[in-house]
Amino acid sequence: MRTRRTLINMAYAVGSSLLLLLLGLVTRKLLVYNFGTQISTASQVVTQLFNFFSIAEFGVGSVISYRLYEQIAAKNAEKISKYMSMYKWAYRAVGLAIALLALLGAAALPWIMPDVPLATGYTVYALNVVSTLCSYFLVTRRLMYTCTQQGYLCTRIDFCFNVLTSLAKIAVSLWFPNYVLYFSVAIVCNVCANLVIARRFRKDFPYVHDVKVSLQDFKDLGIFHDLRYYLVHRLSNTIYGSSDTIVTARMGGSVQTTLLGNYTNISTSATDLGNKIMDSFAAAIGNIVYDKSAAANDHDKQVFWGMDLFSYLFGSFVATAYFCLFQSFMAAWMGEDWLLPMGFVLVFCLNEYVGWNHRMLGSYRAVLGHFEQDQWFMVASATVNLALSFALFPRFDITGALIATVVAHCIMWAGRVVVVFRRYMQGSMGHYLRMQLLHLVTLAACLGGTWMLCEAVPIQGWLGLVPRAVIVCIVPNLLNLVVYGWGSDAAYLRQYAAGIWQKLRHKRSA
Incomplete structure (x- = not known):
């Protein structure tokens, strides 16, 4: 069964991603040529800023998912329902936290993008706020599909809406060159995809019910202990993935x-x-x-x-x-x-x-x-990435920032080696x-x-x-x-x- 589901996941993923890759090349070129480098830069930078804000998630998805694997293997429907309910409420709290961070982070836009008009930057920023918050309030049901190796079901739905998004962006770029409309179509399609998945979830997992959870439930399961340490991992991964774009925009x-x-x-x-x-x-x-x-x-x-x-x-x-x-x-x-x-x-x-x-x-x-067990590797990775990026950029431009990313990535890799070979191999x-x-x-x-x-x-x-x-x-x-x-x-x-x-x-x- 594992092999069969692995193959199905792979087949759907590869087929859909290849078409979306081709459509993505078209939409990227149209974005750059039809809207200019300032709109493109605003989109890139704001996306990476929201990656930073996502540290408010504290890694709750990863922490709950590795516990969920255990309960799925044991076929414990009661605990599966409890974990999924905890996941839902945790993500609602995360959404509110990100909304607050977004309000505070808006002040940094002029410093990060000094050559992008404020009106453009803040408009793209506001659209990203809507898009991100919609995701956090609607995305939680996907976890069960991932942990049961049925991610291909979500991939089918996402594929249809992603193709629709790309075609709509192409149409807007060619015939209605308005960047607000260009970014808005992605929000609408993303919300619709999550609503379709939510409707299907009730049929695929009828034994998973909403149950009442409290703050004490999170404490009893030791999740706060894990989150405290996983926050370090989350922050380091975010810096690793976002620093190049932000450093380049600034410098x-x-x-x-x-x-x-x-x-x-x-x-x-x-x-x-x-x-x-x-x-x-x-x-x-x-x-x-x-x-x-x-x-x-x-x-x-x-x-x-x-x-x-x-x-x-x-x-x-x-x-x-x-x-x-x-x-x-x-x-x-x-x-x-x-x-x-x-x-x-x-x-x-x-x-x-x-x-x-x-x-x-x-x-x-x-x-x-x-x-x-590898939190200090992650701290070192994030620190080295930021420090080296700003130190090397004046001399080597974008290549310098990327060198810093490679060094930080290797430090992160070393920490993962330590954990796997200490606890499993x-x-x-x-x-x-x-x-x-x-x-x-x-x-x-x-x-x-x-x-x-x-x-x-x-x-x-x-x-x-x-x-x-x-x-x-x-x-x-x-x-x-x-x-x-x-x-x-x-x-x-x-x-x-x-x-x-x-x-x-x-x-x-x-």
Whole structure:
């Protein structure tokens, strides 16, 4: 059942995300060309500001979700209902807190965006307030779908409304060039999607009821203890994800912020696609951990190493694809005038590699809880990110801010390693570190070898992307196959893939 649901989640996620990625490229280009860099910058900066405000969530969703996995495995309907009710009321309180933070944060807009007109900045800001608050008051039912590996049901609904949103934005950009209307259509479609999910929730989970909860319930379950520590994680993750845009807007202006936004827009869409694939496994990881409710046995360790290798293979491919295709794609999509230096692209690829390479390890870390054990790594990550961003930007521009992000990301990764190998994979950290050194060597070979072959392609524009894409699909995967293809971790992945294939054949024949 886990395998089947993982496959369904992945299939729906990949199919929908690919189409939305293409629509996103169209809407981004129309936003920049039809509304200008100031509107684009205001949108980017305000979005990242609200990411900062989201620390008011205190990580309540993550804390309750890893407890919910435990109760779903035990099939305890009473506690599932209680956790979901607590989740709903917690998010209502979070929504009110974010509304207050939004009022206080409005004063910072002129300082962060000095070259954006105040009226423009505050209008985009007000629209984001409405959008964010609607999400916090309506989104809570999605948690149950995620924890039961039925996220594909939400993906179906989201896909329809996201396509509608993109088409409406394209129409507004071309025929009714009004940025207020442009951002408003996203709010309306998002609210409608959440209302449809809420209606379906009552049919899919009839045993989940609203129950009365009190402040004492939160205390008795120890959630405040977890939230106190998880707040550090939440803050650090927020700084990591938002600092580049805000630092660039403050120190580089709207043109550089828009340049950065073009690159991050592509990577965000691609990351969303990758996350949908990885998230299909994440819920299964939660179920594996809490079904055992103890340290990993031999089979569980085999699963871990197989998933970790999968993360590396995915991360090395993504980094190589960005390194070899990003500039060519950007030139064909936006034009030569919108390119950032190749040094920026290299650092960007390293940051993507760090994230994807430990993605599965991060999923294990998330479901294990005990957030106090790596809180100081998270503090160090946030502090280094901010300090280095402001120190390096004057000399290296956007690339300097991104270097700071890579360093902070590595510190965050180190903390996750400590927790996973202390609480679940005891005695295996040495092997993990040796494998990471080998991964770095093979990553360098993938980047260098693929780059040299791609540079030999003389064709420019969209036609030139086709042979380069073929090279990117073949070379890094072939190199990784030579290095890792016959090890025990790869054997597990082959066995897992063979089992999936057999199930698909059996289902087709039936």
